[in-house]
Amino acid sequence: MSANTTGDEYRRGREAEARQHRQPTVNPLYRPIILVVWAIGLVIALVTTLFAAFPETTFWVVLVSHLFLAGLVRQDIKSIRTQGVEWGLSRHVWFAATLVFPLVAPAYYLYSGRVVSRENERRRRRQEVDAGDGDGGGADADDGDEQGDGGGADADIGTDTAHDDPDSTRA
Template identity: 55%
Template structure:
């Protein structure tokens, strides 16, 4: 018998349930589609309307990316994945930098793969 078999309580049950299930990013799958839509709309607006409305599209889409990244990180944290201080960096960078959304998509995929391997759950 291991030491965990003697532990009781809600926290122990929650830890046991989190180890048994697969970690998934709630909004991670939507991010590439939203990024593609934002890129196309930015390109169309900048080519046909002008730079000022294109800047407005840029701001709105990056605000939306930051919100999606924040919500995804919060959903991953609720599943027991610790992000530390880097969650603030991902959220803040999504406001200003154009390629943060695809970089976050790739990075979070690595984090999820590593976490699922440590939980012993395969795809």
Template identity: 55%
Template sequence: MSRGSSGDGYRRGRDVERERDDPSVSGVYRPILPVIWGIGAVLFLVVGWFDLRGALAVVLVTHLFFAGLIRADIKSLRRQGVDWGHSRHLWFGAAFTLPFVALAYYWYSGRVVRRANESRGVGDADDADDGRGASDDRPARST
């Protein structure tokens, strides 16, 4: 009798955990946030040089855009099984008013994704180069 099975026909233990096929978690809109923040900062500086009201309009539009992206990203992570609790409302609300929330969310959601992938026993989707998870015992292919 092997270590992971018993006489009743059910498989238990580490063998089952090793063969479990949980997909890795990845933020769909997360990689876009620093790019949009950079573009918004450049637009703010250029437009602000000429017109203060135009600069405020850039801030308003980018914050609305960030709030939408953060909401969509949180929804996609929740569909993948990541539990956010009530802090998701704070991230969404803060994206309207504070300029560095998008970058803070980018950092925080990266930690959440990494933690969820570690708990599932798979590699980070952003760092995986050949699509295999971290629980794979075979050595990586060399090119």
């Protein structure tokens, strides 16, 4: 059984461990839909205002669209929070404001985009720091094993980049 081993079990174990600690990027599920639903509700409200025989029709269109948008905002916030982003108390304000005010849905769209991009950037930086700290000492041993297996020029390229990043950040 040991005759079939390639000698890189340690490296593969470290890669699997790194994958377990890595946080995926935040992907808001309902955010793209919010702007589309808001625009469709606006068009329907304008059409009913201009062509409806009953003026209360516009009120009901606005009411239903606000309820639907508030539900989408609530579900979007829940989906983002399940991915590890903590909103704090402002999530309640966004939900209530979307329920009451007509222009909050596009504002929420922009704000949640900022929150998601900020969190994804934080996670990306954290992974780079973790990768730099974790691979800095182990890269020499791994590259040495690869060169012994006939890694050649590819192993040298990996060695150069592995040494440049940690040394340049510490200097």
